[in-house]
Amino acid sequence: MTQYLIAIDQGTTSSRAILFHENGQIECTAQQEFEQIYPENAWVEHDPTAILSSVLSVLQQVVSYAQQNNLSVAGIGITNQRETTIVWDKTTGKPVYNAIVWQDRRTSDYCQQLKKQGLEQQVSSKTGLLIDPYFSATKIRWILDNVAGAKLRAQQGELAFGTVDTFLLWHLTGGREFKTDASNASRTMLFNIHQQAWDADLLSLFDIPVSMLPQVCDCAAHFGHTDRQQIGDSIAILAMAGDQQAAMIGQACLQPGAVKTTYGTGAFLMLNTGNQAVQSQHKLLTTVAYRLNGKVTYALEGSIFVAGAAIQWLRDKLQIIDSAEQTSQLAQSLPLDHGVYTVPAFTGLGAPYWDPDVRGMICGLTRDSGNAALVSSALQSVAFQTLDLLNAMQADKANVQILKVDGGMTANTWLLQFIADICQCRVMRPVILETTALGVALLAGLQAGVYANLEQISQQCLMDVDFSPAMDPQLRASLISRWQLAVQLASQFK
Numbered sequence: 001m002t003q004y005l006i007a008i009d010q011g012t013t014s015s016r017a018i019l020f021h022e023n024g025q026i027e028c029t030a031q032q033e034f035e036q037i038y039p040e041n042a043w044v045e046h047d048p049t050a051i052l053s054s055v056l057s058v059l060q061q062v063v064s065y066a067q068q069n070n071l072s073v074a075g076i077g078i079t080n081q082r083e084t085t086i087v088w089d090k091t092t093g094k095p096v097y098n099a100i101v102w103q104d105r106r107t108s109d110y111c112q113q114l115k116k117q118g119l120e121q122q123v124s125s126k127t128g129l130l131i132d133p134y135f136s137a138t139k140i141r142w143i144l145d146n147v148a149g150a151k152l153r154a155q156q157g158e159l160a161f162g163t164v165d166t167f168l169l170w171h172l173t174g175g176r177e178f179k180t181d182a183s184n185a186s187r188t189m190l191f192n193i194h195q196q197a198w199d200a201d202l203l204s205l206f207d208i209p210v211s212m213l214p215q216v217c218d219c220a221a222h223f224g225h226t227d228r229q230q231i232g233d234s235i236a237i238l239a240m241a242g243d244q245q246a247a248m249i250g251q252a253c254l255q256p257g258a259v260k261t262t263y264g265t266g267a268f269l270m271l272n273t274g275n276q277a278v279q280s281q282h283k284l285l286t287t288v289a290y291r292l293n294g295k296v297t298y299a300l301e302g303s304i305f306v307a308g309a310a311i312q313w314l315r316d317k318l319q320i321i322d323s324a325e326q327t328s329q330l331a332q333s334l335p336l337d338h339g340v341y342t343v344p345a346f347t348g349l350g351a352p353y354w355d356p357d358v359r360g361m362i363c364g365l366t367r368d369s370g371n372a373a374l375v376s377s378a379l380q381s382v383a384f385q386t387l388d389l390l391n392a393m394q395a396d397k398a399n400v401q402i403l404k405v406d407g408g409m410t411a412n413t414w415l416l417q418f419i420a421d422i423c424q425c426r427v428m429r430p431v432i433l434e435t436t437a438l439g440v441a442l443l444a445g446l447q448a449g450v451y452a453n454l455e456q457i458s459q460q461c462l463m464d465v466d467f468s469p470a471m472d473p474q475l476r477a478s479l480i481s482r483w484q485l486a487v488q489l490a491s492q493f494k
């Protein structure tokens with residue numbers, strides 16, 4: 001009998017549930033956006049109950065589709081925006097504060113202090129991460145210090161911490177399961193990626209009681225069953241993975257050397273480094289790609305904080321476009337060297353700069369510059385930032401020839417050609433653009449026995465279009481040098 005798999009993809013801007021046929025094709029999709037909350041400059045929050053209700057709503061839709069069509073669902077996989085931090089009451093399940101989103105920079109001063117105390121080396125050697133507000137640890141600390149009574153309740157074992165995967169699992173299983181997976185744990189800055197355990201020194205440094213932390217499992221494991229009353233069926237939850245790691249699986253980046261970049265709200269480039277936790281000398285992160293049967297595969301990651309978010313800003317804040325789909329046509333209306341550069345450091349700059357205090361900048365404006373130049377320069381910034389990451393990878397001796405891409409922005413073929421031109425590498429886009437969801441569905445299928453091994457998984461991941469570099473080298477060099485100048489200027493303006 002044909003088996004089907006459900007992926008819950010809880011992203012930064014929307015929640016999706018997708019029902020996949022075991023051959024990797026999409027059978028049914030439901031999606032719901034939710035509110036982004038910006039309480040102060042550089043703060044970004046989500047209401048955890050809004051996240052949960054959006055997930056319940058999309059999940060109910062695909063479960064009911066499966067039921068109406070008599071489809072047999074072998075299991076559910078959960079993938080999620082990573083690092084985003086939720087603390088809740090273990091008895092009531094109620095969050096004590098909004099989710100502090102990965103983009104939030106409120107702990108920037110605290111991170112600065114930690115760096116001044118010379119702790120970066122210790123933190124980095126244990127976690128593979130750099131000290132930055134991006135990761136969960138300082139966000140948890142902030143909640144414990146700033147929510148009335150939270151510190152004491154945490155010490156008394158009453159509070160739970162989770163990234164979004166754990167919060168969802170808790171609620172989908174009616175409060176029965178308190179678990180995460182190794183890929184999500186590796187983004188908290190509390191998890192020792194070599195020992196695969198919460199790190200006692202780091203818990204003590206951040207003063208976080210171990211009772212707050214979930215059990216860390218493999219990415220494919222038996223995580224529990226959905227509560228029938230909530231979604232209309234009791235289905236096994238068989239996989240969890242951070243969204244970028246799930247995309248690696250969905251892109252079949254399963255061999256050392258394989259690379260993918262996911263272009264969503266941010267953009268995240270990951271290189272599979274096999275069983276080696278390679279330490280970057282150029283400010284890339286070492287992270288868990290996936291853990292299966294206790295065996296860890298590591299990745300080097302470059303994280304760009306603003307990619308599609310720049311397009312959302314043009315749409316929602318400046319209101320110069322109605323939809324992201326328009327950007328391709330507007331960009332095409334101008335020559336590539338229009339001279340306008342956007343450094344979209346709205347929430348500081350991630351890899352390879354790691355400067356939480358840089359602010360965004362648009363430069364090179366003339367009397368002629370209009371909407372098209374703003375749109376084109378925002379798109380171009382995504383390619384330039386990708387090049388910055390590839391240069392850092394190359395300096396770490398990883399030579400990237402082929403870039404597999406996915407995520408919402410990759411609908412834009414103008415952008416993909418520009419990335420190929422600027423990065424001087426082949427850019428390949430798969431048939432299924434929802435690779436994050438596909439990846440975690442495949443992991444659930446692995447656990448359910450639908451697939452025997454990773455090789456069978458990779459047969460479900462097929463490539464579609466291919467973009468090759470074709471830009472005049474002089475033009476390329478001049479565009480890149482102007483971008484580098486723009487970043488330098490932005491870095492001075494804090």
Ligand SMILES: Nc1ncnc2c1ncn2[C@@H]1O[C@H](COP(=O)(O)OP(=O)(O)O)[C@@H](O)[C@H]1O
Nearest residue numbers: 011012013264265308309311324325408409412
């Ligand atoms: N055709 C397009 N051109 C450029 N950007 C796009 C296009 N379509 C969607 N986007 C951008 O992609 C992002 C959505 O991608 P998605 O992968 O759903 O993100 P996330 O998982 O972070 O919520 C949005 O920021 C949107 O502005």
Ligand SMILES: O=P(O)(O)OC[C@H](O)CO
Nearest residue numbers: 011012081082264265266
């Ligand atoms: O929601 P996305 O797709 O932008 O991904 C967010 C990342 O997981 C943050 O690290």
